[in-house]
Structure formats: structure tokens, C-alpha cells
Amino acid sequence: xxxxxxxxxxxxxxxxxxxxxxxxxxxxxxxxxxxxxxxxxxxxxxxxxxxxxxxxxxxxxxxxxxxxxxxxxxxxxxxxxxxxxxxxxxxxxxxxxxxxxxxxxxxxxxxxxxxxxxxxxxxxxxxxxxxxxxxxxxxxxxxxxxxxxxxxxxxxxxxxxxxxxxxxxxxxxxxxxxxxxxxxxxxxxxxxxxxxxxxxxxxxxxxxxxxxxxxxxxxxxxxxxxxxxxxxxxxxxxxxxxxxxxxxxx
Amino acid sequence: xxxxxxxxxxxxxxxxxxxxxxxxxxxxxxxxxxxxxxxxxxxxxxxxxxxxxxxxxxxxxxxxxxxxxxxxxxxxxxxxxxxxxxxxxxxxxxxxxxxxxxxxxxxxxxxxxxxxxxxxxxxxxxxxxxxxxxxxxxxxxxxxxxxxxxxxxxxxxxxxxxxxxxxxxxxxxxxxxxxxxxxxxxxxxxxxxxxxxxxxxxxxxxxxxxxxxxxxxxxxxxxxxxxxxxxxxxxxxxxxxxxxxxxxxx
Numbered sequence: 001x002x003x004x005x006x007x008x009x010x011x012x013x014x015x016x017x018x019x020x021x022x023x024x025x026x027x028x029x030x031x032x033x034x035x036x037x038x039x040x041x042x043x044x045x046x047x048x049x050x051x052x053x054x055x056x057x058x059x060x061x062x063x064x065x066x067x068x069x070x071x072x073x074x075x076x077x078x079x080x081x082x083x084x085x086x087x088x089x090x091x092x093x094x095x096x097x098x099x100x101x102x103x104x105x106x107x108x109x110x111x112x113x114x115x116x117x118x119x120x121x122x123x124x125x126x127x128x129x130x131x132x133x134x135x136x137x138x139x140x141x142x143x144x145x146x147x148x149x150x151x152x153x154x155x156x157x158x159x160x161x162x163x164x165x166x167x168x169x170x171x172x173x174x175x176x177x178x179x180x181x182x183x184x185x186x187x188x189x190x191x192x193x194x195x196x197x198x199x200x201x202x203x204x205x206x207x208x209x210x211x212x213x214x215x216x217x218x219x220x221x222x223x224x225x226x227x228x229x230x231x232x233x234x235x236x237x238x239x240x241x242x243x244x245x246x247x248x249x250x
Numbered sequence: 251x252x253x254x255x256x257x258x259x260x261x262x263x264x265x266x267x268x269x270x271x272x273x274x275x276x277x278x279x280x281x282x283x284x285x286x287x288x289x290x291x292x293x294x295x296x297x298x299x300x301x302x303x304x305x306x307x308x309x310x311x312x313x314x315x316x317x318x319x320x321x322x323x324x325x326x327x328x329x330x331x332x333x334x335x336x337x338x339x340x341x342x343x344x345x346x347x348x349x350x351x352x353x354x355x356x357x358x359x360x361x362x363x364x365x366x367x368x369x370x371x372x373x374x375x376x377x378x379x380x381x382x383x384x385x386x387x388x389x390x391x392x393x394x395x396x397x398x399x400x401x402x403x404x405x406x407x408x409x410x411x412x413x414x415x416x417x418x419x420x421x422x423x424x425x426x427x428x429x430x431x432x433x434x435x436x437x438x439x440x441x442x443x444x445x446x447x448x449x450x451x452x453x454x455x456x457x458x459x460x461x462x463x464x465x466x467x468x469x470x471x472x473x474x475x476x477x478x479x480x481x482x483x484x485x486x487x488x489x490x491x492x493x494x495x496x497x498x499x500x
Contacts, residue, residue, distance in 0.1 A: 035296045036286055041400070043485045046285045144408070147397040150291070153415075158394070161411035165403075235293045 012069030040116025290366025
């Protein structure tokens with residue numbers, strides 16, 4: 001099975017890694033719109049326009065499924081993309097929510113969702129979690145985590161001060177935290193440590209692992225095989241390939 | 251005299267404010283490429299491509315001068331823009347350097363330049379300052395200041411930790427600091443305070459004021475008059491107009 005992975009930049013490689021490590025696909029084609037990253041602070045209409053361009057791009061590759069790794073795209077553009085595409089499209093948001101549903105979470109457990117401005121203000125996580133009956137949901141914008149990760153900061157004083165800035169006024173201590181942005185798995189241990197210091201250790205939901213679990217459910221016939229990879233970027237493709245080599249251990 | 255101001259986003263309004271407050275222009279037309287901001291982490295070729303699109307845009311307005319408020323564009327794309335334009339173009343980088351030259355700075359004074367990745371790695375400030383004979387120049391990338399300002403943070407723990415992160419390893423205490431990014435005037439007082447605590451109060455060079463001083467020199471016949479304004483953005487023009495109203499007191 002040949003699949004595509006679309007992200008606004010290199011962050012989606014955290015999702016691609018989960019897919020690649022499964023060895024369940026014949027080929028994975030990654031496209032990162034690195035020339036126009038980040039999407040997280042852009043208008044919904046702009047995100048839709050850019051995402052439709054990505055659909056056109058993937059039409060050249062005869063893929064059987066497109067995974068949208070970017071939460072901002074998942075939250076804003078998937079219905080419009082499906083209208084234009086000749087392949088199925090699934091996004092990390094739905095997958096993350098379903099992963100939570102399949103875990104041992106209880107209806108009144110405290111769930112914290114963190115993401116960019118676009119993702120959180122779209123209310124998509126809040127709505128989907130609400131649809132499943134969860135009632136103690138807090139969702140906050142933590143946009144600064146993206147440039148901090150891109151700066152190569154994964155722990156230390158800058159991150160500590162920024163976590164304090166965002167988390168100090170939370171109403172409830174979270175039992176589950178949905179990492180609603182592809183960059184956030186890279187600071188997962190810092191986030192876990194922050195909350196563990198204040199009480200119970202939270203359970204973090206990672207988009208890549210969540211979507212892989214979901215794919216296993218809806219494609220039960222996938223078998224282990226060698227996985228080919230291709231990487232494309234709207235800017236600096238060599239830098240993307242370099243990061244991919246490190247992260248995916250290619 | 252009708253002039254244009256080009257920036258990658260809303261940050262250039264700090265430059266526009268200096269021009270507007272002078273009351274020396276008949277009309278100022280601002281264009282912010284808000285759909286593709288930030289430029290500071292993008293490739294040189296991408297920045298050139300976007301900047302040429304801005305030149306085309308300004309050709310519609312019969313302007314007599316284009317001021318490039320964005321340091322990343324000033325550092326990367328001005329020669330290419332001049333080839334396409336039918337009006338003169340000046341950038342904040344040259345203006346900032348000339349402002350320093352016209353101040354009381356001594357050849358061996360410590361000069362610190364801060365800016366985005368594109369601006370600093372272009373070496374343009376270092377080269378121009380070196381051309382003027384200055385020998386104690388330190389230039390560092392402080393890219394995180396941009397999203398921090400955009401988050402609306404102008405002081406406090408997040409900014410303090412980030413300043414410490416960037417400035418702790420400086421070789422010399424700066425006497426002059428060039429704010430090499432349009433966003434930085436908004437945290438000028440925090441930066442001044444940080445360095446004052448550690449010794450002498452530094453002198454900060456602000457792009458907008460610098461470029462206005464420069465224009466007064468090269469256009470000595472400008473007279474006070476009412477200034478009309480127009481604002482355009484590639485995304486969310488109403489948000490830009492709102493911010494402009496506040497900042498420019500329109």
C-alpha cells in the first residue's frame with residue numbers, strides 16, 4: 001500500500017516515523033510545505049488554499065491514502081480536500097481522539113488538549129471529545145512551543161518559563177494530555193515532568209502513534225514488508241531529507 | 251511624495267509609525283505579506299520570489315519610493331527587487347547602519363546586532379559595519395523574540411528566560427544594540443533593562459527612526475503635510491488595519 005503524508009513543514013516526520021516503524025506500507029511519500037510553514041497562525045481560507053495545492057501534488061503519485069499529519073490542516077481543511085482528492089484522506093485529529101476513546105479513559109477524567117491557535121480555536125478537538133461524552137476538557141493554545149522546538153530547545157529554562165506561562169492557570173490537573181501539534185512529541189518528556197512535579201503523572205497522546213493504531217484498525221490486512229520512502233519539500237528539500245534520515249534512522 | 255512600505259507582516263508598522271509621525275509624506279501605502287509571514291526562517295530564494303511579487307503589487311500605485319521595513323528582505327532581496335522596480339528602493343538595514351555612523355559611536359565601541367536567522371546569517375550588518383571600520387561587532391540570531399512578541403509578551407519570565415538564553419554567552423557588554431527586526435522595538439525596554447542591570451545602559455538603534463533620519467537626509471525638500479494612509483495584506487487585512495489604528499493612532 002502506497003500512502004502519502006502531508007505536513008506544513010518537518011514536524012510531520014514525527015507522524016511519518018510511527019508509520020514507517022510499523023513496516024506495514026510498501027511506500028510512504030512525504031510532502032512538507034516548508035516554504036510556507038507555519039500554518040498554525042494562518043487564516044482558515046489560506047490553509048484550505050495551500051492544502052488543496054498539496055492534494056494536486058499527491059495526485060501525481062497514485063497513492064491509496066493520504067495522512068494529514070498537520071493538526072492545523074486536520075482542523076480546517078479536510079472536507080474541502082476530500083472533495084478534490086481521488087484517494088481517502090484521514091487526519092491526526094480524529095485519530096488522536098479515537099486513540100483516547102480506545103484507552104482506559106473515563107467519562108469524567110480531566111483531558112487537556114494543547115495546540116496552535118488554528119487548531120484550538122477551530123474547536124475541533126473540543127467538539128469531537130464532547131461528542132464522545134467527555135465532559136472535563138480544557139483546551140489551550142500553546143503556540144510558542146513550535147518555534148521553541150524549531151530552535152532546538154527540548155528542555156531548560158526557556159521551556160520551563162513558557163510551560164509555566166501557559167499552564168499556571170489551568171483549572172484542573174490533567175490525567176490525559178493530547179499533544180495536538182506534530183512538534184510537541186519532541187518536548188513530551190518535559191511536559192510530562194512539569195505535570196508530574198505537581199501531582200499525578202499524566203498520560204500523553206501522540207498523534208503519530210494514534211494514527212498508526214487507527215490505520216491498523218481500518219486496514220486489518222496490512223502485512224509487514226520493506227518500506228520505500230520519498231521526501232518532497234516546497235523549500236530546502238535536502239534539509240528535510242537530512243532531518244528525516246536522523247529521525248527515521250534511514 | 252507618495253511612498254510604499256513593504257513588510258512580511260504587521261511588524262513593519264513600527265517602521266511605518268516613524269514615517270507617519272514625521273508628517274513629511276502625502277501618502278503612505280503599506281503592504282504586509284501576512285499570509286506567508288514569517289520570512290525570517292525562509293530560504294533566500296523564497297524571500298526573493300515573494301519580494302518580487304511585492305514589487306509587482308506596488309507598481310499599481312505610482313509610488314515614488316519603496317521602503318523595505320523587513321530586515322530579512324533588506325538582507326536578501328533588494329538588488330533583485332531594484333532590477334524589477336520602476337521606483338527607488340531603500341531598506342532598513344542600510345538605514346540602521348548609517349544611523350549608527352551618524353551617532354557618537356567610536357570605532358572600537360562594542361556593537362551588538364540582533365535579528366532573525368536570515369538577517370544574521372546573511373552577514374549584511376556585519377559586512378556594512380565592518381566597511382565603516384567598526385571592529386567590535388557581535389551578531390546573534392534571536393529568532394524566538396518574534397513569536398514571543400506576536401504572542402503579546404513584552405516583559406516577564408518567558409522573555410527574561412529567553413534573553414538569558416541568547417545573551418548569557420556574549421563576549422562583550424554592548425554599548426550599542428541594533429534592533430535588526432521590526433518586532434524588536436516592542437521589547438526594547440525589556441532589552442535595555444536586561445543589559446542595564448549588568449552594567450552600562452546600552453543605546454538601542456530602532457529601524458523606523460533610523461530610516462526616517464536617513465530619508466530626511468536624502469530628501470531635504472520634504473515639507474510637513476497631511477498624510478493619507480492605505481493598508482493591504484495578503485491575509486486578514488482587517489486585523490492589520492486594526493493594529494495600524496492602535497499603533498499609528500489613526
